[in-house]
Amino acid sequence: MSIQHQLERADLLCKQRGVRFTPTRRNVFTLIASFQGAVSAYDLLDKLKELEPNAKPPTVYRALDFLLTQGFIHKVESLNAFLFCEHFDEDHPMQLLICNGCGLVVELHDAAIHQAFEQQAKLNGFAIISQSIEAHGQCQQCQKIAPNTQHQVPS
Ligand SMILES: [Zn+2]
Ligand SMILES: [Zn+2]
Known part of the structure; x- marks a missing residue:
C-alpha cells in the first residue's frame, strides 16, 4: 500500500476521532512509513529537519x-x-521478530499467543497495563549470508 494511501486512511481516522493531524504529525508519519524496519527518534529528528529546519527533539x-x-x-x-x-x-x-543483521522487523498478530500470555498473567493475579513480546535473531536472508552456527543442528 502506498504511503499516500496510508496518509488518506490516517486522515479519515483522525477526522472520525476529532483529533488534529497537523503538518508535523503528517511529516513524522510519512517518514516512519517510508522507513524499512524500526527507526529511532534521533534518526527521525535528522530527517524531519530536512523538512522542518526548526524541528527540536x-x-x-x-x-x-x-x-x-x-x-x-x-x-x-x-x-x-x-x-x-x-x-x-x-x-x-x-509480537515482533527483530533481525539483528539487517534490522528487519516482522509484525505478528497471533491471538493465541496474546491470550495465553494474558491467561498466565490472570493466573498470577497480575493486571497488565502494557506489554511487549519481542524476539531477536536472524531473518531468513541474513541466515543465508552469515549463518549463526551456534543454533544449527549438526548434520
Ligand atoms: Zn536480516
Ligand atoms: Zn500493528
Missing part, C-alpha cells in the same frame, strides 16, 4: 506520542525505536 517526541496514541505506529521497546503499523485501523495483538 520535543517536536519529534510530541508527534511520536500522538502517532502512538492513534495506533499508527508501534514502539519497539528493545530497540527504543518506532515501527509503522499497516493495520492501524484495527485493534490487534502484536
Whole structure:
C-alpha cells in the first residue's frame, strides 16, 4: 500500500476521532512509513529537519506520542525505536521478530499467543497495563549470508 494511501486512511481516522493531524504529525508519519524496519527518534529528528529546519527533539517526541496514541505506529521497546503499523485501523495483538543483521522487523498478530500470555498473567493475579513480546535473531536472508552456527543442528 502506498504511503499516500496510508496518509488518506490516517486522515479519515483522525477526522472520525476529532483529533488534529497537523503538518508535523503528517511529516513524522510519512517518514516512519517510508522507513524499512524500526527507526529511532534521533534518526527521525535528522530527517524531519530536512523538512522542518526548526524541528527540536520535543517536536519529534510530541508527534511520536500522538502517532502512538492513534495506533499508527508501534514502539519497539528493545530497540527504543518506532515501527509503522499497516493495520492501524484495527485493534490487534502484536509480537515482533527483530533481525539483528539487517534490522528487519516482522509484525505478528497471533491471538493465541496474546491470550495465553494474558491467561498466565490472570493466573498470577497480575493486571497488565502494557506489554511487549519481542524476539531477536536472524531473518531468513541474513541466515543465508552469515549463518549463526551456534543454533544449527549438526548434520
Ligand atoms: Zn500493528
Ligand atoms: Zn536480516
